[in-house]
Amino acid sequence: MKHAIHTDSCEYLNTGDVIAYADGDTLTTERTTRGLTVVERALLPMQSAMLGYLAATPAERRAMVADARRVQIDFRRTEGYAARSVPMFTKPEAQTKLGKSAAYTLGLTLLPWITEGIGNTCPAASLCRNVCLVDTGKGRLRSVQHARRTRLGFTVAHAHHAGVLLAHEMTLALAAHGGDIRVRLNVLSDVRWERVIPDAMIMFHVAGVRFYDYTKWAPRHRDTLGGIYSLTYSASERMTITDIQTMVANGYHVAVVLRASKAHVKTMAHWHGMPAVDGLSTDDRTTDPEGGCVVLLAALGDAIHDTSGFVFEID
Numbered sequence: 001m002k003h004a005i006h007t008d009s010c011e012y013l014n015t016g017d018v019i020a021y022a023d024g025d026t027l028t029t030e031r032t033t034r035g036l037t038v039v040e041r042a043l044l045p046m047q048s049a050m051l052g053y054l055a056a057t058p059a060e061r062r063a064m065v066a067d068a069r070r071v072q073i074d075f076r077r078t079e080g081y082a083a084r085s086v087p088m089f090t091k092p093e094a095q096t097k098l099g100k101s102a103a104y105t106l107g108l109t110l111l112p113w114i115t116e117g118i119g120n121t122c123p124a125a126s127l128c129r130n131v132c133l134v135d136t137g138k139g140r141l142r143s144v145q146h147a148r149r150t151r152l153g154f155t156v157a158h159a160h161h162a163g164v165l166l167a168h169e170m171t172l173a174l175a176a177h178g179g180d181i182r183v184r185l186n187v188l189s190d191v192r193w194e195r196v197i198p199d200a201m202i203m204f205h206v207a208g209v210r211f212y213d214y215t216k217w218a219p220r221h222r223d224t225l226g227g228i229y230s231l232t233y234s235a236s237e238r239m240t241i242t243d244i245q246t247m248v249a250n251g252y253h254v255a256v257v258l259r260a261s262k263a264h265v266k267t268m269a270h271w272h273g274m275p276a277v278d279g280l281s282t283d284d285r286t287t288d289p290e291g292g293c294v295v296l297l298a299a300l301g302d303a304i305h306d307t308s309g310f311v312f313e314i315d
């Protein structure tokens with residue numbers, strides 16, 4: 001089985017689409033069933049792996065991690081990497097945005113499009129796919145794209161072992177940072193983790209992890225697990241200002257990308273009468289105020305010239 005589609009474009013695909021490969025192969029992606037996307041279903045073994053790690057003795061944990069690292073090394077070798085295990089999480093030292101938060105923040109950086117035979121990690125995306133953040137900054141480098149594809153391939157093909165490594169890295173970070181860290185599981189994806197690892201999220205929340213994410217799913221498709229998972233809903237070109245105002249009035253946090261300079265966005269306390277939070281100075285969305293608000297962001301990269309409606313004007 002090939003692990004992931006190797007493509008240099010950020011082509012967006014829906015489940016059910018037929019993909020044609022240069023070598024003549026085709027693949028029909030699976031449809032969403034039973035309330036889970038295909039990717040979410042593939043990731044389900046993570047839950048028992050994480051809970052098993054938490055319940056294990058130190059010696060058992062060492063054995064679990066060693067086993068998971070062996071599987072990761074084998075997988076990475078098939079993708080051309082040296083025989084070395086690497087962290088699953090991106091650390092704040094390596095990612096400017098995560099590093100802006102006062103609390104120590106780990107991010108899981110997958111990819112927002114399809115993996116062969118598995119599905120789409122960002123199925124609710126709209127026209128933002130044309131100016132996706134995956135292609136900004138270092139994301140344009142082939143080496144970075146390959147590393148992300150490999151991480152995603154390993155995660156979906158070996159969800160149990162990926163879960164062990166993620167649990168281990170969160171546990172180490174908690175110990176090193178006073179039992180208070182942030183975790184963003186969807187840096188470049190939109191998996192509904194509350195459907196995949198709900199019990200593990202609750203257990204790690206109790207241990208001191210505060211989870212947050214941005215999402216393109218509508219609120220009816222998401223669940224904050226009783227408020228422990230901070231979710232900010234990203235406005236799309238399909239939404240009007242009135243739609244956003246309605247969501248904010250209903251208590252949701254809505255991220256809006258503005259065609260404006262970062263400096264200007266940071267000065268804005270309101271947008272179209274709604275209370276506004278600066279989404280640029282910190283990535284930590286767990287400290288945003290209770291009640292509805294807009295989280296303002298400035299268009300970056302190709303999004304600066306977007307005319308699809310995904311980028312909103314200041315006025």
Ligand code: SF4
Nearest residue numbers: 112122125128129132
């Ligand atoms: S929601 Fe984010 S990650 Fe997904 S396609 Fe849009 S910009 Fe990319």
